[in-house]
Amino acid sequence: MAKLPTVQDVARIAGVSRQTVSNVLNSPAIVRGPTRERVERAIAELGYRPHAAARQLRTRRSSTIGVRLDPYAGGVSGVVLDRFVHALTERASERGMRILLYTARTPADEIERMGDLVDGGEIDAVVLTGTSHEDTRTAWLQSRSIPFVSFGRPWRSDDGAEPAHPWADVDGAAGTRAATRYLLDHAGPRIAFLGWPAGSGTGDDRARGWQEELSRAGASGPRWYSEESVGLAREAAGAMLAGGSAGGSAGDPGVDGIVCVSDALAIGAHLAATAVGRPDLPVVGFDNTPAAEALGISSVEQLPEQVAVGVLNLLMGPTGGVVIRRSADEDAHVLVEPRLVLR
Amino acid sequence: MAKLPTVQDVARIAGVSRQTVSNVLNSPAIVRGPTRERVERAIAELGYRPHAAARQLRTRRSSTIGVRLDPYAGGVSGVVLDRFVHALTERASERGMRILLYTARTPADEIERMGDLVDGGEIDAVVLTGTSHEDTRTAWLQSRSIPFVSFGRPWRSDDGAEPAHPWADVDGAAGTRAATRYLLDHAGPRIAFLGWPAGSGTGDDRARGWQEELSRAGASGPRWYSEESVGLAREAAGAMLAGGSAGGSAGDPGVDGIVCVSDALAIGAHLAATAVGRPDLPVVGFDNTPAAEALGISSVEQLPEQVAVGVLNLLMGPTGGVVIRRSADEDAHVLVEPRLVLR
Numbered sequence: 001m002a003k004l005p006t007v008q009d010v011a012r013i014a015g016v017s018r019q020t021v022s023n024v025l026n027s028p029a030i031v032r033g034p035t036r037e038r039v040e041r042a043i044a045e046l047g048y049r050p051h052a053a054a055r056q057l058r059t060r061r062s063s064t065i066g067v068r069l070d071p072y073a074g075g076v077s078g079v080v081l082d083r084f085v086h087a088l089t090e091r092a093s094e095r096g097m098r099i100l101l102y103t104a105r106t107p108a109d110e111i112e113r114m115g116d117l118v119d120g121g122e123i124d125a126v127v128l129t130g131t132s133h134e135d136t137r138t139a140w141l142q143s144r145s146i147p148f149v150s151f152g153r154p155w156r157s158d159d160g161a162e163p164a165h166p167w168a169d170v171d172g173a174a175g176t177r178a179a180t181r182y183l184l185d186h187a188g189p190r191i192a193f194l195g196w197p198a199g200s201g202t203g204d205d206r207a208r209g210w211q212e213e214l215s216r217a218g219a220s221g222p223r224w225y226s227e228e229s230v231g232l233a234r235e236a237a238g239a240m241l242a243g244g245s246a247g248g249s250a251g252d253p254g255v256d257g258i259v260c261v262s263d264a265l266a267i268g269a270h271l272a273a274t275a276v277g278r279p280d281l282p283v284v285g286f287d288n289t290p291a292a293e294a295l296g297i298s299s300v301e302q303l304p305e306q307v308a309v310g311v312l313n314l315l316m317g318p319t320g321g322v323v324i325r326r327s328a329d330e331d332a333h334v335l336v337e338p339r340l341v342l343r
Numbered sequence: 344m345a346k347l348p349t350v351q352d353v354a355r356i357a358g359v360s361r362q363t364v365s366n367v368l369n370s371p372a373i374v375r376g377p378t379r380e381r382v383e384r385a386i387a388e389l390g391y392r393p394h395a396a397a398r399q400l401r402t403r404r405s406s407t408i409g410v411r412l413d414p415y416a417g418g419v420s421g422v423v424l425d426r427f428v429h430a431l432t433e434r435a436s437e438r439g440m441r442i443l444l445y446t447a448r449t450p451a452d453e454i455e456r457m458g459d460l461v462d463g464g465e466i467d468a469v470v471l472t473g474t475s476h477e478d479t480r481t482a483w484l485q486s487r488s489i490p491f492v493s494f495g496r497p498w499r500s501d502d503g504a505e506p507a508h509p510w511a512d513v514d515g516a517a518g519t520r521a522a523t524r525y526l527l528d529h530a531g532p533r534i535a536f537l538g539w540p541a542g543s544g545t546g547d548d549r550a551r552g553w554q555e556e557l558s559r560a561g562a563s564g565p566r567w568y569s570e571e572s573v574g575l576a577r578e579a580a581g582a583m584l585a586g587g588s589a590g591g592s593a594g595d596p597g598v599d600g601i602v603c604v605s606d607a608l609a610i611g612a613h614l615a616a617t618a619v620g621r622p623d624l625p626v627v628g629f630d631n632t633p634a635a636e637a638l639g640i641s642s643v644e645q646l647p648e649q650v651a652v653g654v655l656n657l658l659m660g661p662t663g664g665v666v667i668r669r670s671a672d673e674d675a676h677v678l679v680e681p682r683l684v685l686r
Contacts, residue, residue, distance in 0.1 A: 049462050064443070069432045082425040089412045089444040098465070100407070101432040101442045119392050122441070230637045267637045291634035294573045294610045 005046035014042035065092060065315070065323070066123035068110060069101045070130075080287050080302055081129060084151060087308035088127065095316060097323075107136045118146055124323040125315055127151060131167070133201065138165050147323050149314045151307055153333065155201035168310035168334040172202060172286075175300035175338035176209030179259045179284040181217075182298075182340060187282045188256025189219040194237055194269050195261040197225050206261045206286060221255065226265055233260075233268025234275075241276050257282040263292040263299055270297055288341050301339045310334030348389035357385035408435060408658070408666070409466035411453060412444040413473075424472060427494060430651035431470065438659060440666075450479045461489055468658055468666040470494060474510070476544065481508050490666050492657045494650055496676065498544035511653035511677040515545060515629075518643035518681035519552030522602045522627040524560075525641075525683060530625045531599025532562040537580055537612050538604040540568050549604050549629060564598065569608055576603075576611025577618075584619050600625040606635040606642055613640055631684050644682045653677030 011018045016039060023031050024039040031039070042048075067085060089099045100123055104110035114137075117123045124147065128137060131152035141148045142165065153169040176193075183191045193210040196203035207223065214220055226236040241255065258273075258281070260266035266285030273281035285292045288301035314332055315323055354361045359382060366374050367382040374382070385391075410428060432442045443466055447453035457480075460466045467490065471480060474495035484491045485508065496512040519536075526534045536553040539546035550566065557563055569579040584598065601616075601624070603609035609628025616624040628635045631644035657675055658666055 049459070069429055071429060071433055085444075086412055086414060090414055090446045093446045099444045101428075101444065103433045103436045116392070264637065289633070291632075291637045294607065294634045295638070 005048040007048075009046055010039065010042045010048050013046060014039045062122055062124055063096060064098045064100050064123045066100050066102055066114065066117050066126045068104055068113075068129060070103070080289075080304055084129070084304035084308055087305040088311065091308050091312050095312065097312075097316070110137055111140045114141070114146070115144075118144070125149075127311055127315070131155065131201075141165075147315060149311045151311060153201075153335075166314040166332045168307045168314060168336065170302045170304075170307060171335045171337050172206040173209030173212065175286060175302075175340070176206045176259055176261075177213040178209075178338075178340045179286075179298075179300055180210045180213035182342070183257035183259065183282055183284065184213070184217050184219060189217070189221075190254050190256045191219065191221040192224055192240070192255045192258045193221065193261075194224045194226060194233060194258055194265045196228060196265075203261050210259050224258075226268065228262060228264055230264050230268045230271070233265040234272045235268075236272075237265075237269040238272035238275060241272055241278070241281075255281070258284070260285050263287045263289045263297070266297050266299065267291060267295060270295065284340070293343070296343045298340065298342045301341045303336050303338055306336045307334070310336060348391040350391075352389055353382065353385045353391050356389060357382045405465055405467055406439060407441045407443045407466045409443050409445055409457065409460050409469045411447055411456075411472060413446070424647075427472070427647040427651055430648040431654065434651050434655050438655065440655075440659070453480055454483045457484070457489070458487075461487070468492075470654055470658070474498065474544075484508075490658060492654045494654060496544075496678075509657040509675045511650045511657060511679070513645045513647075513650060514678045514680050515549040516552030516555065518629060518645075518683070519549045519602055519604075520556040521681075521683045522629075522641075522643055523553045523556035525685070526600035526602065526625055526627065527556070527560050527562060532560070533597050533599045534562065534564040535567055535583070535598045535601045536564065536604075537567045537569060537576060537601055537608050539571060539608075546604050553602050569611065571605060571607055573607050573611045573614070576608040577615045578611075579615075580608075580612040581615035581618060584615055584621070584624075598624070601627070603628050606630045606632045606640070609640050609642065610634060610638060613638065627683070636686070639686045641683065641685045644684045646679050646681055649679045650677070653679060 007018050007021050010021045014021065016035060020031065020035065021039055024036050024043075028036055065088075067088065069085065070081075085099070085101075092099055100117070102113045102117060104113050114123075114126055126141065126146060126148040128135075128141075128148055128150040129152065131138070131150045131154060133155045135154065138148070138150065138154065148165070150165065150167040151169065153167045154165060180191055191210070191214060193207055195207045198204060198207075222240065224236055224240050226233040237258065258266075258269045260269055260283060263285035266283050270279075270281075270283045273279060273283065283297055285297050285299035286302075288299040292299040311334075314334060350361050350364050353364045357364065359378060363374065363378060364382055364386075367379050367386075371379055408431075410431065412428065413424075428442070428444075435442055443460070445453075445456045445460060447456050457466075457469055469484060469489060469491040471478075471484075471491055471493040472495065474481070474493045474497060476498045478497065481491070481493065481497065491508070493508065493510045494512065496510045497508060523534055534553070534557060536550055538550045541547060541550075565583065567579055567583050569576040580601065601609075601612045603612055603626060606628035609626050613622075613624075613626045616622060616626065626640055628640050628642040629645075631642040635642040654677075657677060
């Protein structure tokens, strides 16, 4: 590797002392204009870069944000978090920040990893993903005064209080409201919801959007359940569609469309509808995955790229290039309205 | 943030000088056993960690590997590279290494980014992805003596020579050979190949596996082409299937199965076959994506997790925890045999 230029080299070329070069780098305001320009020209000419490790010791900043990357779990929707990490890497890079990945199997494990990275001066901040009820990680980050933003809102805990910390999330209920409204307008009044078993913050939020929009329209429809799996969703929707309503013929239980909590469930519902002779039964998924696109199934697009922008704005301010140590507003947040993609 | 323990604190608790603590950290062999144990107990008791930035300056190692993460491009197969990054992060973490992500739009841009990261002491090595003919990045990395391994083999350049550098890749031809053999055994002798337009290293390699297996069996079949798109593949395969052979009826051109270069093309072929009344025509894709799984389409699984292990073994040796500066074997490589997943 060629020897890199040093502060000494810059000082020699500019005809100034090492201290003056150091002042230009760290406190440019105290250096006279013409001298500063001479040093800056020498820096540019030599391609001098202060060594990152030295800069880190000086500033105690690594310009790096840590993000947990989980083992690949497969499944139709895994791609949303990957899109978020892609966008975060790009947007952070534009602002002079880097993304460091770490892995963890449990919240306790993640707390230990974050501790190592912060203590080692390797990251300035954390972007949490996958928030849950009673999240032990957020309390720990707050106790250590480590700047962080979560992708995912803090869900209400048992005592009814939402822990206050900055977060960005997708407005799931707004997405299913839009999907339900579209089906009410274009398919008919009986719109079913195929969702996950009750109890998950994200799933219940999406079910709420469907319920609210039906109520607003004075309509109603059945709520069906399935675990996150194309096969199980196909079985669940198949049983419901074949069962039919009292007056309906087999395969026609009076449902005009199905809003689904995920693309995996939407694909299952579509395959079930096709199997009972209703391939054109309108189905809307959630996440706008390549799988839904390939099958021509409409879906709610989460816009993870906008979540990434929101996370960085919360962490660094809308224009800054440095992580903000303490947020003025503990409960600052960004709620991204998703977009219905019709096919 | 609570004040972190310092070398001074360790020295005080252990009742030794700072220099002795420093020796225990950096040259333990020169410290007497009982003294060393006393210092190690104090380190454990205080939870002292040498600051990473200081360690970096001392060792000139960041224990970090850089990987380019591209903007999310969508499409059915984008998930393979993400799986690779997931696995690389996990396996690297087990070996005490971190993954730092960077972005770049062009090879020249990527060279500049890698230069910044290496000059800044932020990464020790690079894992290149997406190798191409006449790759300018590999020549640059070699000229700078920067350790690297590519996911993707060096493709032969115009003068017929393959540039020598360590690489890991998936044996695409072995994958399509297995798919072709399976279809010959279970579907019939006329197996088509739906591939990308000739000229891509990866695509031509996969076509070769199909061709070789057909020849070995004394069989033959047509080669069809499509760009990477479900819709275009559906049109291409649809035209071929509807056209039929001279003696065949419409929708039955005498093809017994189709091996495809990707899952997107396999989904298009499956939809085309369904449209001409042959929903059970065997189709095999490549990449084993969630979309193919959701549709019940067989596919060749790349095993990106094994590629990640291979990359790290090439970079660090099979057991080491430190990047190897110069590989003894410039052309060391790992070729992962993919696995046919039947549905």
